[in-house]
Amino acid sequence: MYDAKLIETLSLIMIITSVAAVESYHLRRAATAYCVQALLVCGLILAFAAGNPALYVWAAVALVTKAIITPWLLLRAIGKTGDVEAKAIIGFGPSVLLASGLLIACYTLTHKYVHFLAPTPEAAQGVFRTNLAVSMTVFALGLYAILSRRDAIKTVIGLCLLENAIHLSLVSLAPHMRETALVGIATEVVITVALLLYVIVGIREQIGTTDTFELSELHW
Amino acid sequence: MHENEVQSLLLIAICVIPAALAVITYPLARLFRPFGPALNIFGAGVVTALAIPIAMQAAGGQVMVALGRELRVDGLSALLVLVISVISLAAAIYAVPYMRLTPLLERVRDAAGRDVTGRRLATFYALSQAFLFSMLWACVTNNIVMLYVAVEASTIASGLLVAFYWDRRSLEAAYKYLMLLTVGIAFALVGCVLLYASAAPHMGEQAGVRAMLISDLPGVAAQIPHGIALVILSFVIVGFGTKAGIAPFHPWLPDAHAEAPSPVSALLSGVMIKMAAYALVRVLSIFFPLAAYHPVAMFVIVLSAFTMLLGGVMCLAQDDLKRMLAYSSVSQIGYIAMGLGLIGIGFDQTARYLGGYGSLFHLLNHALSKGLLFLAVGAIIYKTSGLRRMSDLRGMARRMPVTAVCFFVGAFAISGMPPFNGFWSKLTLYLAAARADLWWALGIAIGTSLLTLIAFVRAGYLVFWSDADTEVGEDEREDAPAAMLIPMGVLAALCVAIGLFPQIVYPLLDPAVKVLVHIP
Numbered sequence: 001m002y003d004a005k006l007i008e009t010l011s012l013i014m015i016i017t018s019v020a021a022v023e024s025y026h027l028r029r030a031a032t033a034y035c036v037q038a039l040l041v042c043g044l045i046l047a048f049a050a051g052n053p054a055l056y057v058w059a060a061v062a063l064v065t066k067a068i069i070t071p072w073l074l075l076r077a078i079g080k081t082g083d084v085e086a087k088a089i090i091g092f093g094p095s096v097l098l099a100s101g102l103l104i105a106c107y108t109l110t111h112k113y114v115h116f117l118a119p120t121p122e123a124a125q126g127v128f129r130t131n132l133a134v135s136m137t138v139f140a141l142g143l144y145a146i147l148s149r150r151d152a153i154k155t156v157i158g159l160c161l162l163e164n165a166i167h168l169s170l171v172s173l174a175p176h177m178r179e180t181a182l183v184g185i186a187t188e189v190v191i192t193v194a195l196l197l198y199v200i201v202g203i204r205e206q207i208g209t210t211d212t213f214e215l216s217e218l219h220w
Numbered sequence: 221m222h223e224n225e226v227q228s229l230l231l232i233a234i235c236v237i238p239a240a241l242a243v244i245t246y247p248l249a250r251l252f253r254p255f256g257p258a259l260n261i262f263g264a265g266v267v268t269a270l271a272i273p274i275a276m277q278a279a280g281g282q283v284m285v286a287l288g289r290e291l292r293v294d295g296l297s298a299l300l301v302l303v304i305s306v307i308s309l310a311a312a313i314y315a316v317p318y319m320r321l322t323p324l325l326e327r328v329r330d331a332a333g334r335d336v337t338g339r340r341l342a343t344f345y346a347l348s349q350a351f352l353f354s355m356l357w358a359c360v361t362n363n364i365v366m367l368y369v370a371v372e373a374s375t376i377a378s379g380l381l382v383a384f385y386w387d388r389r390s391l392e393a394a395y396k397y398l399m400l401l402t403v404g405i406a407f408a409l410v411g412c413v414l415l416y417a418s419a420a421p422h423m424g425e426q427a428g429v430r431a432m433l434i435s436d437l438p439g440v441a442a443q444i445p446h447g448i449a450l451v452i453l454s455f456v457i458v459g460f461g462t463k464a465g466i467a468p469f470h471p472w473l474p475d476a477h478a479e480a481p482s483p484v485s486a487l488l489s490g491v492m493i494k495m496a497a498y499a500l501v502r503v504l505s506i507f508f509p510l511a512a513y514h515p516v517a518m519f520v521i522v523l524s525a526f527t528m529l530l531g532g533v534m535c536l537a538q539d540d541l542k543r544m545l546a547y548s549s550v551s552q553i554g555y556i557a558m559g560l561g562l563i564g565i566g567f568d569q570t571a572r573y574l575g576g577y578g579s580l581f582h583l584l585n586h587a588l589s590k591g592l593l594f595l596a597v598g599a600i601i602y603k604t605s606g607l608r609r610m611s612d613l614r615g616m617a618r619r620m621p622v623t624a625v626c627f628f629v630g631a632f633a634i635s636g637m638p639p640f641n642g643f644w645s646k647l648t649l650y651l652a653a654a655r656a657d658l659w660w661a662l663g664i665a666i667g668t669s670l671l672t673l674i675a676f677v678r679a680g681y682l683v684f685w686s687d688a689d690t691e692v693g694e695d696e697r698e699d700a701p702a703a704m705l706i707p708m709g710v711l712a713a714l715c716v717a718i719g720l721f722p723q724i725v726y727p728l729l730d731p732a733v734k735v736l737v738h739i740p
Contacts, residue, residue: 116447119418146403155399162406169410173417176428181365185409188372195379196398202383203391215392218475 007047007127011134014040014168015107018138018161019099022145023092028083030157031074037138037161038067041168044131048171055171057179062167065186070160070193077197078153081204086151086211095148102144103137110136119173128172135169138162152200152210156193163189222435228277228284231291234270234301235357238263242349249342256345257316263349264309267356271305274298279727285362292362292435295731296580300359300498302728303584307490307591308352310707314595315483317701319344321602344384344481350377351487355495363432364416364503368409371463371499374492375401382480382488393472393479400472401463408459408499414452415503418444437506438738446512453516456503457523463496466557467527470550474534477546482598485542489549490591494583497553501560505736508564517564524561525664528554532671536678541597541608544679545590548634551668552586555579555649558661562652563736571655576733578648584725585641585718589633592711596627599700599708600683610682617684620699622709624684629712631676633719636669641718 014037021033042063049055088095110117111133118124118132138161145158167186170177204210241263249256277284278298285292293301319341354377358370375398383394420431422440430436441449462469477489504520507513531551538544559579563572600616600623601608617624629640636646646669653662699705718725 115445116451117414119414119444119448120421123417143403146399152395159399159402162403166406166409170413174413174420176420177365177413177416178428178432181363181369181432184366184369188369188376191376192372192379192398192402195376196395196402199379199383199391199394199398202386203388203395206386206388206391212395215395217389217392218396218479 002051002127003047004127007044008130010040010044010047011130014044014134015103015137015141018141019096019103021157021161022099022141022149023096025085025092026083027078027085027151027153027157028075030085030154031071031078034074034157034160034164035067035071037164038062038070041164042067044168045171048127048131048175052175054179055175058167058171058182061179061183061186065190066160066164066167069190073190073194073197074153074157074160077201080201081153081210085149085154086209086213088150088154089148098148099141099144102140106137106140107133117173123172132169132172135165135172138165138168150211150213152203152212153197155212156196156200159196160193222283224281225283225285225289225292226277228274228286228293230270230274231284231286231293231360234267234274235291235353235360237266237270238349238353238356242346242353245346245349246342249345250338253338253341256342257312257319260312260315260345260348261309264305264312264352267352268305268309271298271302275302275728278731281731289362289433289435290366291360292433293360294435294735295728295733296498296502296735297359299580299584299728299732300495301356303494303587304352304355304359304491307487307587310591310595310711311483311486311490312348314486314598314704314707315348315481317703318483318598318602319481321605340384340386343380347377347381348484351381351492353377355491358495359498362434364412364434364437365432367434367499367502368405368412371408371460371496372402372405374495375405375463378480378484378488378492381484382476384481384484385479390479393475396472397476400469404462404469405459407455407462411452411455411459411503414448414455415444415506418448418452434502434506438509441506442510449507449513450516453504453507453513456500457520460496460500460503461523461557463493464500464557465493465496465527465550465553466523467530467550467554470527470531473550474543474546477549478540478542482542482594482601485545485598486591486594489546489594490587493549493553494556494587497556497560497583500557501563501736504560504564508736509738514565517561520561521558521565521658521661524554524557525661526554527551527557528668529664532668532675535675536671538675539609539611541600541610541613541679541683542594544675545593545597548593548672548675549586549590551672552582552590552634554668555582555646555665556586558665559649559652560736562649562656562658566656568655569737571652572737573733574648574652574655576736577729578645578652580729580732581648581722581725582642582645584729585633585645585715588711588714588718589630589640589642592626592708592715593630593634595704595708595711596623596630599623599626599704602700602704603698610679613683614687615685622699622705624680626705626708626712627684628680629715631680633715635673635676637673639716639719641715641722643719644722
């Protein structure tokens with residue numbers, strides 16, 4: 001019913017795109033990596049839709065909100081704030097090592113202890129299990145990007161990764177969820193990203209940088 | 221249809237009206253500027269008028285439903301709906317003169333230095349209605365995923381309200397606000413979806429629809445595997461806890477609450493964090509009747525004790541009045557969360573009931589007193605053209621006597637001093653903690669109250685009394701305009717009235733507590 005090989009290949013590429021989005025020093029490349037990842041999310045959902053036709057709508061929602069609107073918003077904001085990322089907290093080499101360690105640990109753990117996350121026996125097996133583990137790994141990488149990067153745009157890209165992961169995890173967790181709820185979730189993510197980028201462009205205009213370390217007016 | 225449930229169109233009306241106003245306010249206010257504040261007051265007024273019959277029906281023991289149980293209001297929701305409406309109305313009236321304040325609006329310019337006041341104010345009033353809608357929706361919805369959607373919608377609606385002045389400080393606050401809350405609430409989404417997914421297999425017929433209904437979830441809570449339930453609870457505590465400002469997820473709160481315009485601060489601190497506490501307890505109370513989850517309740521109590529202490533200490537260290545109030549909100553949300561934790565602990569019905577009663581009573585009291593305090597500090601900002609540091613303000617009692625009285629009423633109420641409302645809710649919480657044998661929590665709670673009292677008396681002394689002998693000119697002896705003093709006066713009167721007659725809120729609180737404590 002499911003093309004397990006296809007799903008696993010797409011999942012693997014998806015993790016690679018996450019690392020690329022996190023580690024790329026040029027924001028446009030990071031945004032492109034994010035866009036590729038969003039397309040992979042669509043592809044993965046389509047692969048799952050072979051067993052559950054309701055998922056075609058989900059793939060369409062992901063395509064419009066995550067692969068078209070969000071990258072467009074990102075690229076537009078990057079056009080206004082500049083392509084080069086503010087220096088990260090950790091250097092490129094250690095960061096790649098850390099991210100790889102994180103992804104291996106996270107994938108192994110979630111794959112092994114999937115019964116803590118899988119609400120149904122089906123979700124704990126086969127491709128659904130892989131899907132959950134991939135989602136949680138991308139979630140962790142998104143969180144890592146938000147915590148370790150100083151550039152405000154980069155943190156938004158991290159947030160987008162995190163939301164992609166959630167969207168994908170729903171395929172395993174709640175494949176029968178109503179489309180209205182899904183559209184609600186996906187729409188809000190786009191609006192939040194748009195607002196964040198709007199505020200960041202404002203910050204760039206006011207203080208001349210998108211480095212969050214420069215946001216130090218409000219201490220404690 | 222379940223017993224006690226009645227169909228009610230009020231629930232649809234209370235959501236649709238502010239939502240519709242949010243849509244039409246911007247174009248109308250651009251056309252003619254006074255439409256903005258007028259529609260804002262109209263919306264909050266209509267919502268309050270609808271909230272009163274809803275609260276009365278709920279006090280009578282009825283549960284209202286609409287749209288096939290998609291919307292559902294029991295005693296707990298009704299309490300929140302009423303509190304949100306009343307504070308919103310006070311803030312809407314107060315905003316009329318406050319948002320016209322020229323020295324503050326000086327800051328509102330676009331990149332090219334053009335004056336964008338008209339556009340910005342129209343957005344402000346439209347978003348105020350959207351914010352009101354999202355908070356009401358969160359309290360009225362009976363759908364676990366829509367609960368997340370509504371809570372996130374309130375972040376979206378209030379993000380630009382925080383950034384209203386568009387200067388360095390407010391932009392920084394807005395960035396942190398949007399980023400931290402969105403990441404935090406993403407955890408809540410995973411928690412909510414997991415809850416839905418793990419309940420669905422046990423729901424029988426129409427599982428896909430029924431597993432989304434919060435009111436149907438307690439029935440299957442015992443069948444959800446323990447490990448998954450713990451993951452759900454931890455995700456939800458992190459998620460909605462971030463939104464509620466529970467430490468250590470609170471860093472966004474002091475920035476956002478201090479940098480937003482004062483009427484918005486009153487809403488953020490007065491009601492928005494309560495709405496998040498409501499969302500949290502909605503999910504927690506699904507599992508709390510089960511003995512296996514008592515350690516989770518204990519964890520909530522530990523977290524809340526940490527929150528109140530941290531908030532209390534940080535409150536003492538502030539020079540900025542609004543930041544002090546914001547940290548005090550962190551501290552007070554700790555009290556509310558402690559009561560919510562007490563609901564889930566032990567088998568002593570009295571301790572659980574007292575915990576729930578104290579928590580919801582304090583939720584109500586804190587909404588009134590913190591709303592009042594933010595409005596009072598706003599009045600000082602208004603009259604001094606933007607001053608809000610204690611070190612910059614002296615002898616304000618002689619210039620603004622009414623504001624001074626309101627500030628002290630709020631300060632004593634929030635510190636839990638008799639004869640004000642905060643005294644009774646804190647006393648109830650102390651009794652509940654003692655009854656549950658949590659003496660350490662009781663000690664921290666009383667100690668934090670003392671810290672709060674010290675912080676507020678110090679602030680009040682510095683701002684209102686010190687250097688009071690300086691001669692005040694006749695023209696300077698002028699309080700804020702009536703449109704600002706009346707909402708403050710009403711909130712202060714409510715603080716005193718509930719303090720003198722705490723039994724008047726019993727009919728409102730008792731059904732709300734019974735929803736949580738499951739007393740037949």
